[in-house]
Amino acid sequence: MTPALADLTVGDVLPTLSYRVTRKQLVQYAGAAGDFNAIHWNQRVATDVGLPDVIAHGMFTMASALRIVTDWLGDPGLVKQYEVRFTRPVVVADDDQGAEVQVSAVVGALDPEAGTARIDITSKFNGQTVLGKARATVALA
């Protein structure tokens, strides 16, 4: 069931989410999104440009974090705006475990006149946030 705006309070917590990202998924995402920048699949190129290892696409991290909102909404078409800053990379080692990312979110603001809620998202890898100012605006009845 899609939440109703009137039932929400600023500070309400959404059900949390965690996901793992592996090298295989980065290759899959590269093809799906058409982003073949080699730092997302080639360790040699990644370390050559000063990165610790292959890193996840920022857009993969952005997409995965939004799932906490769309899982809660049910209908992804209710998302009207979404913004992030890419503050730290998600480093993906060459193993079967990959990297684990923890996502949490709270209701950050309500605008009953516009019929929208702002959801503030936190995405953490190794205990550190990887997205800054991650905010989605959703339309709710």
Added chain:
Amino acid sequence: MALNPEFVGKAFPYDEAFCVGVEKIREFARAIGDDNPLYRDRDAARAAGYPDLVAPPTFAIAVIMKAQDKLLFDPRLGLNFDVVVHGDQRFVWHRPIVAGDELSSTPYVDQVRVLGGNDLISLRTEVTDPQGNPVVTAYGTLVARGTG
């Protein structure tokens, strides 16, 4: 090397529409590990009031990728793509993207600047349907590390 300031304020319309396919939406949803039925089950999407599958919101990046790359790889811009990382990204959806959409992308260079030894370029890409109605506006900043 600073980025070419002559690009600022200009539009770079991409001449080929992006045709949003059912399998491309399914592929993208699988790639982000999202099993929302509206991304994979056409009957579920229609039952929810959509003409066909709904695209995950950030699928918009796949829609604009070629248009943006054409601009970013223009040698006259002077961007060293080998050292580029994504600084920030924002989307404003005027309506959800659905399978069957034919979408045109027009990137604009809003700003180029040097910050902390890095070259920064801020892009805004307007995505429209064949009637010219706005579908998505995408704002993104790319950072070329250590080139500024």
